[in-house]
Amino acid sequence: MGETTIDDIAKEAGVSKATVSRVINNSSSVAPDTREKIQAIIDKRHYSPSAVARGLSKRTSSTIGVVVPEVDNPFFGEILRGVTEIIDRNNLSLICCNSDDDSKKDYKALEMLKENRVRGLLYTPATDYSDKKQKKRLEKLLNEIDTPVVLLDRKIGLDFDGVYFDDRQGIYDATQALIKGGHTKIGIINGTLDRVLARIRQDGYLEALRDAGIEPEERYMFFGDFRMGTSYKLSSQLLSMEDRPTAVLTCNNRTSMGFFKALFERGESMPKDIVCIGLDRIEALELFQTDFVYIKRDAFKMGRKAMELLISRMAFPDKPISSIILDAPLSREDAESLKRFKK
Amino acid sequence: MGETTIDDIAKEAGVSKATVSRVINNSSSVAPDTREKIQAIIDKRHYSPSAVARGLSKRTSSTIGVVVPEVDNPFFGEILRGVTEIIDRNNLSLICCNSDDDSKKDYKALEMLKENRVRGLLYTPATDYSDKKQKKRLEKLLNEIDTPVVLLDRKIGLDFDGVYFDDRQGIYDATQALIKGGHTKIGIINGTLDRVLARIRQDGYLEALRDAGIEPEERYMFFGDFRMGTSYKLSSQLLSMEDRPTAVLTCNNRTSMGFFKALFERGESMPKDIVCIGLDRIEALELFQTDFVYIKRDAFKMGRKAMELLISRMAFPDKPISSIILDAPLSREDAESLKRFKK
DNA sequence: CTGAAAGCGCTTACAG
DNA sequence: CTGAAAGCGCTTACAG
Structure with missing residues (x-):
């Protein structure tokens, strides 16, 4: 029968999809009774709007990308737990990549995240990219992704926000x-x-x-x-x-x-x-x-801080670049x- | 300047976007020289098509959802490493959710994955959902997601593929x-x-x-x-x-x-x-x-097997449900x- | 308060 | 081999 769409709801309610959209997003005001009627149908049919269609339409997404070098290292596991906590709290979603500390995979992950038009990026570089040419290439790619990025744990001398341990x-x-x-x-x-x-x-x-x-x-x-x-x-x-x-x-x-x-x-x-x-x-x-x-x-804290920094960067694109240094006592x-x- | 789109490429190449689309996807044949010209422009501008627009248009996505109860447990870390390995190999992407073994978060994660119209789902239930009502509700939600699901590590008596240890x-x-x-x-x-x-x-x-x-x-x-x-x-x-x-x-x-x-x-x-x-x-x-x-x-193996099973289910939607039992010597x-x- | 229409960035029959 | 057009499922000015 295919997924129910906003059109199905609109038809069943006898309204335009614009109105349905308004009740979904709680945007401009809708007459209380039509709102109720529409909501009832939505509930009945368990309709939930497509995040991808919405993303395309709004020209923005609610997914964040993260790339870590070793998902199976408890250190990064903790970081991920911190990240997901803040992600959940803000109704975002997380695309997760494992680079295996390999710069090829690193690039690939970044490319993928770019294609997915993520709203923000948490990035632990696989290597130092100390080679000048490599660094240029990385910087270019990061800029093409054209989204806020917060560096995690590893400095690479590029001008992005970051969270590090001292x-x-x-x-x-x-x-x-x-x-x-x-x-x-x-x-x-x-x-x-x-x-x-x-x-x-x-x-x-x-x-x-x-x-x-x-x-x-x-x-x-x-x-x-x-x-x-x-x-x-x-x-x-x-x-x-x-x-x-x-x-x-x-x-x-x-x-x-x-x-x-x-x-x-x-x-x-x-x-x-x-x-x-x-x-x-x-x-x-x-x-x-x-x-x-x-x-x-405290890797858990690092994950939380990084995600919070990313969110704040999303909110204030023009604020100055900042690095958070967590103590390591x-x-x-x-x-x-x-x-x-x-x- | 905004992201470059297929239209930008088409204009610069003096062709229609249909043709550009064809070279991107390597679909029907395109004259060798126009293909080259288009490809050159794509390369020069570092254009990569929007996965979200493509997903909407093709009515299918290339992202897989996974929900684990504890990202920071090495056991699940290993599983994730196995999963990401197969994900990478198949040019898919992974939306990762942490349920913290909490059924509320579990539902929320599933809802989110549904909105994101994931192509497949790897799911470790947070609880047993042994309460009959709960189980019904879960089953319904899982069916609404309307995508192949593979259960991970925990049986819950629902009719889905799964990978378990003995x-x-x-x-x-x-x-x-x-x-x-x-x-x-x-x-x-x-x-x-x-x-x-x-x-x-x-x-x-x-x-x-x-x-x-x-x-x-x-x-x-x-x-x-x-x-x-x-x-x-x-x-x-x-x-x-x-x-x-x-x-x-x-x-x-x-x-x-x-x-x-x-x-x-x-x-x-x-x-x-x-x-x-x-x-x-x-x-x-x-x-x-x-x-x-x-x-x-072998949790790493479990991750790989589960993802492989999911892919095979995506390829053959009608094959009989199967459970893979991994030995635990x-x-x-x-x-x-x-x-x-x-x- | 509500609808018609345009548009987001792609793909894909359909013609030619 | 290529283009015009419709459509994917939403949102959002713009009118009314």
Whole structure:
């Protein structure tokens, strides 16, 4: 029988579809009794207007696009939960893309979102697009989408709104806490420095060392790719060094996992044999490793903030570009906990 | 300047928009040189046709709807990764909804998907809709959406395609493995039995006990809600029983977490003090609890299979309804591992 | 308060 | 091989 359309309703009610449209949208005034009659028919037939027809007609859509690099990483899962909460509250809908940290898929997702004429875009770039040509191309594409965009978690030096964590400060504080605990040989398992995420973290680490008058040692710095397997290998190397660090920073949740795997495999434990501060919570780890201190990033909040920023941008297209920086504090800052860092 | 439309391209090329449409869609033949000319203009202007206008015109869309109860649960994260993989491969797009296991949000999501005239629907019901009236209402809504639907992970007794895990068999096997290890007092931390997910698991448990001639003991059965906090409480109760079980089944990943939290808090360990088989992997747990045996469900595969089933349903609307049952084997079945279950 | 008409950006028979 | 025209299901000035 096909979907019921506004025409069907209009006919059954004996009015024009303009009038039906008015009651649907509660726009200009409609005589109370015709409104009721129309509403009754709508209810009876469970009619709901086509969002796509409406979108075309109004030249605007109510769908938001989001692209994340790893849907199955709890960090992004939390972000998505935050995003969907605000989406729901505003009667929007969400087209969700997974880029798998692959720039090809990233482009493809963006193209798709462009075709879908999304009303706004939440975007976590798959890579840094540090190559100038690539960046130009990305910028062009983003502009073609011609809709507000809010960057998520990863800066790429383009002029868009964004929500980020203060990872630099987080790592700085962590490093400092370790130093205060008496450590001077502090290792770091990071990503390669051509990724801005890694550079920022490295900066926090180096700065804290220098501020404490400690000369950074290159052999204590390990650069991988934020994946567990790589971190596992690097951590094994680190742990078997002759003159190894007494404390280690692991720069994301996957990296921490790799580190602990390597550590436990050696029959060592924390903080007895070595101390570690990680970036991001690892829930299951807390079951037994109750004194794991980590840099706490509230991804749920990031999702909410980003979506709110997007909505505000949609409302005020001309307001100045803004970046929201969320803090990334240590999960514990009480003296009690920090004492455990003592060498 | 507004988005470029098919009209702009047509004018610049000096042809009708019908012809432009033909080159975009590669439909009927177009003279090679006009095709090239048009394509050049399209490329130059980075034109891509509006999916919404096309959808309206073709009376069909290329977007799929998905509703999951917890975006931030790794289990559903994996499912989404599987889904997006097939989505990408078929040039579809995904509208993603999070129901938070709340039937109000569930309805709302479905309504929204209906308005968006999705081409197909992957649906994990928030609740069982076991109330007859509720179920009728849900069925009606699902039918109004008037599009193929594939149920994910949760059966609700409606006549749709679906992909499920064989949890009953999984729990059966787990129970049997414990029995073979000499256990007769086997506890279970399950969800309330008005949820079909819990009933199925309970069935597997009871059946295995009976098949072994063991009389099920009510006091060893605990019914919560599949959340960690609840499981923690129930597990604490179980662990402090006078005549407590020597082995326990935990019926999802959150439940296992709650169990281990309670266990470790008591300073007990596994398998020394008690044995546990869980449902679903807990990656971080493997860092130290390397002998945790669990019922393995490949959520990534479930996502892929479900999306493939949906596509095949879209292609063959009249084929008979089918359910795909994915197996849920023990993570280890070697004698070596199972030996650890020995009482 | 209400309707006729134009328009949103496409596709697709139908002619030629 | 190509174009004019109708239509997809809505919304929105414009009249009345």
